[in-house]
Amino acid sequence: MNSTDISAGATALGAEAATQGGPVPHRGKLAVAVLAALLGVVGGHWWYLRRRWAWLFTAVSCVLIVLAARSPVWWDNPPFLLLFIPLTEGFIESLIFSLKPDEKFDARYNPGSGRRTATRWGPILVAILVTLVGSAVVIFGISLAIMHIYIAMGWLDGFVL
Template identity: 60%
Template sequence: MPPANPHRSKLVVAWLACLLGVFGAQWWYLGRQRAWMVTAFSCAMIVLAQLYPDWWENPPFLMLLIPITAGFTEALIFALKPDDQFDLKYNPASGRTTKTGWGPVILAIFTTLLSGIVVTGGISIAVIYVYTSMGWLDGLVL
């Protein structure tokens, strides 16, 4: 039987947000209500993206940039939030205190690098998709 007031790890929440934030995994871990909405949205967009000839270049796949960006943002917020503030909000009655050290700082650096690559790439794909769909690149020789 799980404890009534589990102690939640700030580092685990930040890792979940960074790597699985597109599905709202950090919301499930924290026990937030309506976590299923993020998961359902992402799964629906992935299923809809499969209906297009190019699964990576279509509106449903590009809509995944919203939860991806939100996940990276939450990962940075959780990683850089002071331990006492995290405990006050997410571990009020666990009886333990969070002592994280350098792990969240390294995670924040990793998240910044990964989010820079993923979000910039996603924006680039979105711009090319819009330009191609509107015919602005017709006749352009690169």
């Protein structure tokens, strides 16, 4: 599937939405990037973009949050550690949306809206911030997972610094 197939499909979706009654909403690239960075763990940007399986993404994240909260030590159990996967996905998608050219973003997410996205420095600043914060959070999550595995397997028993 090439980019013309994708943009043709997106245009067809926009035309279908326009024929169903109301105006086609214009989605902002900066809003998607910020939502992905802040609410990516529960799929907030998926709902904003009206992706098909947004409910499943949110449901899985909410189940993991509930399971982590029910544990006496919520930060040291597998459900909490698994939450780093959707969190990382949110950071990565925030970078992708921030750095995607406006024309490609409009062709995919704003067909038939009648407006063009004209971003300036906002998405670039979001990308810089997400790179700094996201990399620290992802490295922290990896180190927590490794420590959890090492302790659970007994590899650190008797280890003294």
